[in-house]
Amino acid sequence: MxxxxxxxxxxxxxxxxxxxxxxxxxxxxxxxxxxxxxxxxxxxxxxxxxxxxxxxxxxxxxxxxxxxxxxxxxxxxxxxxxxxxxxxxxxxxxxxxxxxxxxxxxxxxxxxxxxxxxxxxxxxxxxxxxxxxxxxxxxxxxxxxxxxxxxxxxxxxxxxxxxxxxxxxxxxxxxxxxxxxxxxxxxxxxxxxxxxxxxxxxxxxxxxMLLHQSRLAKSGAMIGNIAHQWRQPLNNLSYIFMNIKTRFENGKLKQDYFDKKFMQANEQLQFMSKTIDDFKDFYTPAKNKEDFLVKESINKALTILNASLKQQRVDLTLTFHTSEVSKIYGISNEFSQVILTLIKNSIEALSNQEYPKIDIDVYSNHSSLIVKISDNGAGISKKELPKLFKPYFTTKEDGFGIGLYLVKTIIEDSFKGTIEAKPLKKGLEFIITIEKSF
CATH class of the missing domain: 1.20.1070 (Rhopdopsin 7-helix transmembrane proteins)
Known part of the structure; x- marks a missing residue:
């Protein structure tokens, strides 16, 4: 004992x-x-x-x-x-x-x-x-x-x-x-x-540190996108001034022709001014959450990327398989940032494709809104797929590896939703699921 x-x-x-x-x-x-x-x-x-x-x-x-x-x-x-x-x-x-x-x-x-x-x-x-x-x-x-x-x-x-x-x-x-x-x-x-x-x-x-790097990357992206958007208006202005100069030197500059060219130049300047306003609104963080239109938020991102899409000759299709006035609760600019990052990711994956194509499909069920973004690009291997949303993981030589990580963070933390990547036979598909507003 x-x-x-x-x-x-x-x-x-x-x-x-x-x-x-x-x-x-x-x-x-x-x-x-x-x-x-x-x-x-x-x-x-x-x-x-x-x-x-x-x-x-x-x-x-x-x-x-x-x-x-x-x-x-x-x-x-x-x-x-x-x-x-x-x-x-x-x-x-x-x-x-x-x-x-x-x-x-x-x-x-x-x-x-x-x-x-x-x-x-x-x-x-x-x-x-x-x-x-x-x-x-x-x-x-x-x-x-x-x-x-x-x-x-x-x-x-x-x-x-x-x-x-x-x-x-x-x-x-x-x-x-x-x-x-x-x-x-x-x-x-x-x-x-x-x-x-x-x-x-x-x-x-x-x-x-990640947020700081993200802001730096966004600043660079904003400047690059503005440069893309301004390239054509600047070319148009150059031609307008050349035409006015040629008419003036030949003594053929008349008032009605001058007024016509002046209006054309003013339209180009207004377009450039609007571009600045659009970018400023897009990159200025909103503080208050509210119900917002998904279509409007997606179109904001498409406006920013319009020049890049044209330059890469990407055929982009936005299709609503549900009501076009569907809403979700959150910060509209954050959702636009998510869409912009995913589309940019697709554009980069399409760089070597003969017929580059991106499809954005919006669905809904009784409680959730589902956004699918797919492309016919290079895709990703099954081995790399689990790392896709990890910080500092990138398949690009000049990439930071924080874009998709921040996308996942915004969807999960701010919108309380989910995001997943699904390999396609040719390309990659991102699927976002968020509770919809009623």
């Missing part, structure tokens, strides 16, 4: 480890971070170790050593994955070398006491590697790891001062490793909270 207090202590430890395993396993499933998986596996083998160590079950001792070995391996993987910087320092002076040497001696002494106190190698390994990483990278911002390391250091220092192990053993307890499991779980929870905050801030910075 086992002492009830010992059984209770082991029971609490088993519970802590199981909660830690479950927590990190769920985190890994959702976040796919390696350090969650490594920590989870370390704790699984730690649980196996402590179960065998407890002698509650008749398990050969060799399995305890195997569990300890695997727990140590995954402890090393966890330490390197948790702190993704250099573990080997670069010294710029003798002074730095002496300071780091002193720190290293302190680390070794502390880790040695940590192991002598708890006699559990995996946790001592994690403590040692993370302690080193903090010291060698203190200037780079190490708050999550610092909490873990400082926590263990204060615990070890405090227990050393009060001679905790001697008192613990004198009191009749021999399983001090159970205390290590409890402390490890507490410190890791605090470190993890800060690590999650750090990862969240990194994601926010990443999103801001």
């Amino acid at each position: 086992f002492d009830i207090n010992i059984v209770l202590a082991y029971g609490v430890t088993f519970g802590i480890l199981l909660m830690s395993i479950l927590f990190t396993a769920i985190r890994y499933v959702y976040l796919k971070e390696l350090f969650y998986l490594a920590y989870c596996l370390m704790q699984i083998f730690s649980l196996a170790y402590i179960v065998i160590y407890s002698q509650f079950f008749e398990i050969p001792p060799i399995f305890k050593e195997i569990s300890l070995g695997f727990a140590t391996i995954f402890a090393i993987i966890f330490a390197f994955a948790f702190f993704k910087v250099e573990f080997i320092p670069i010294f710029k002076s003798i002074k730095e070398l002496m300071i780091f040497t002193a720190f290293l001696i302190f680390v070794l002494a502390t880790v040695f006491y940590h192991y002598m106190l708890f006699e559990y190698l995996p946790y001592s390994v994690v403590y040692f590697l993370l302690f080193l990483s903090v010291i060698f990278n203190i200037k780079d911002g190490v708050k999550p790891t610092l909490i873990y390391v400082v926590g263990w250091s204060f615990v070890c220092l405090f227990l050393y001062i009060i001679q905790f192990k001697t008192l613990y053993v004198r009191s009749g307890y021999v399983d001090l490793v159970l205390v290590a499991f409890a402390i490890e779980a507490i410190l890791f929870t605090f470190s993890l909270a800060n690590k999650q905050k750090e990862l969240k801030n990194q994601n926010i910075n990443y999103e801001n």
